[in-house]
Amino acid sequence: DTAVSQTPKYLVTQMGNDKSIKCEQNLGHDTMYWYKQDSKKFLKIMFSYNNKELIINETVPNRFSPKSPDKAHLNLHINSLELGDSAVYFCASSQEGLPNNEQFFGPGTRLTVL
Amino acid sequence: AQSVTQLGSHVSVSEGALVLLRCNYSSSVPPYLFWYVQYPNQGLQLLLKYTTGATLVKGINGFEAEFKKSETSFHLTKPSAHMSDAAEYFCAVTSKAAGNKLTFGGGTRVLVKP
Numbered sequence: 001d002t003a004v005s006q007t008p009k010y011l012v013t014q015m016g017n018d019k020s021i022k023c024e025q026n027l028g029h030d031t032m033y034w035y036k037q038d039s040k041k042f043l044k045i046m047f048s049y050n051n052k053e054l055i056i057n058e059t060v061p062n063r064f065s066p067k068s069p070d071k072a073h074l075n076l077h078i079n080s081l082e083l084g085d086s087a088v089y090f091c092a093s094s095q096e097g098l099p100n101n102e103q104f105f106g107p108g109t110r111l112t113v114l
Numbered sequence: 115a116q117s118v119t120q121l122g123s124h125v126s127v128s129e130g131a132l133v134l135l136r137c138n139y140s141s142s143v144p145p146y147l148f149w150y151v152q153y154p155n156q157g158l159q160l161l162l163k164y165t166t167g168a169t170l171v172k173g174i175n176g177f178e179a180e181f182k183k184s185e186t187s188f189h190l191t192k193p194s195a196h197m198s199d200a201a202e203y204f205c206a207v208t209s210k211a212a213g214n215k216l217t218f219g220g221g222t223r224v225l226v227k228p
Contacts, residue, residue, distance in 0.1 A: 004157075031214060041152075041202055043218040056215055090157060094214060102148070103216060105158040 003027050004106035006091050012112045013081055020077045021109045023091030031055070032074035033103065034066060035090040043090070049074050050096055078111075086113045116141045116207050120219035128227050133192040135222050137179075137205030140186065145207045147188040148216070149179055152202040161203075164188065175199070200226045 004025045013019055025032060033056075034046040048056035052068045063079045078085060091106040121136040139145055146165050150158040162173025169181040175198075179190045188205060205219040 033216075041221045041223075043158075043204065043221075045215055045217075048213075048215065055213060092158075096214065102160060102163060103214075104160075105150075107157040 004091055004093055004104050006089075006106040006109050008109060009107065010110050010112075012114065014114055015081055015083060017081050018077070018079045019081060019111070020075055021089055021091075021111070023074045023076070023106060025072055025091075025093040025104070025106075027093055027095075027104060029093040029095045029104075030071050031094050031096050032068065032071075033092040033094075034074065034076050035092065035105075037088040037090060037108070039087070047074075047076075081111075081113045083113050086111055116145070116209065116212055116217045118205050118207050118217055118219035120203075120205050120222050122222055123220060124223045124225065126225045126227060127195045129197055130194050133177075133190075133195045133199060133224065135190040135203050135205075135224070137188045137190065137219060138186055139188060139205070139207045141207055141209055141212075143209045143211045145209050147179075147181060148206040148208075149173065149177070149188075149190050150204045150206060150218075151175075152204065152221075154201070158204065161190070195224075195226050197226050197228065200224055 007022045031050045033048045037043045047066045049068045065077045068074045088108045092103040094103045117140045119138045148163045149161040164181045172178045177192045206216045208216045
């Protein structure tokens with residue numbers, strides 16, 4: 001009965017590779033997000049999708065490409081991985097229009113680029 | 115633009131003592147304010163939130179926070195710390211105008227001494 005799930009939980013890869021992280025939510029929410037948490041624990045939003053439409057696109061290298069096949073899924077594909085991409089990536093979801101805008105977070109994917 | 119400042123990246127308290135984590139925000143429109151907790155190697159869990167109405171909000175695990183507009187603050191407190199409170203705490207702000215975009219503070223790590 002996990003609300004927001006991510007796979008994989010850990011991802012170790014070499015520089016230059018391409019990798020994907022998957023996210024699924026079973027809360028019936030229409031908005032999903034990707035956040036990056038760096039080594040100093042600083043959290044910053046990367047993308048937001050509402051009903052499969054890109055809403056927020058922060059200053060993120062275009063090596064990062066989110067894809068939303070349906071409103072329950074938001075995947076993150078990263079091309080040509082660099083050392084600086086090492087971080088924990090969190091997926092989250094919320095329901096647009098609700099006053100509290102509460103976002104529910106997944107468990108995170110720890111990406112290590114060697 | 116919105117921003118959050120958490121005073122003190124680390125806080126050490128004795129078990130049974132008061133926990134006080136400071137959060138100041140900046141927002142040009144009425145804010146929605148949140149406190150999230152992150153336990154080691156886990157995702158973020160919502161502790162409490164302020165949207166509208168009562169300015170003193172109670173959350174899970176005995177935590178509460180008070181929204182003070184005049185001071186642009188949303189400090190988190192717990193009367194008596196428990197060992198299980200050791201974690202990273204994040205204050206965050208958003209608003210309708212921000213389109214659900216959560217802006218996080220830098221986090222405060224709480225250490226509880228026996």
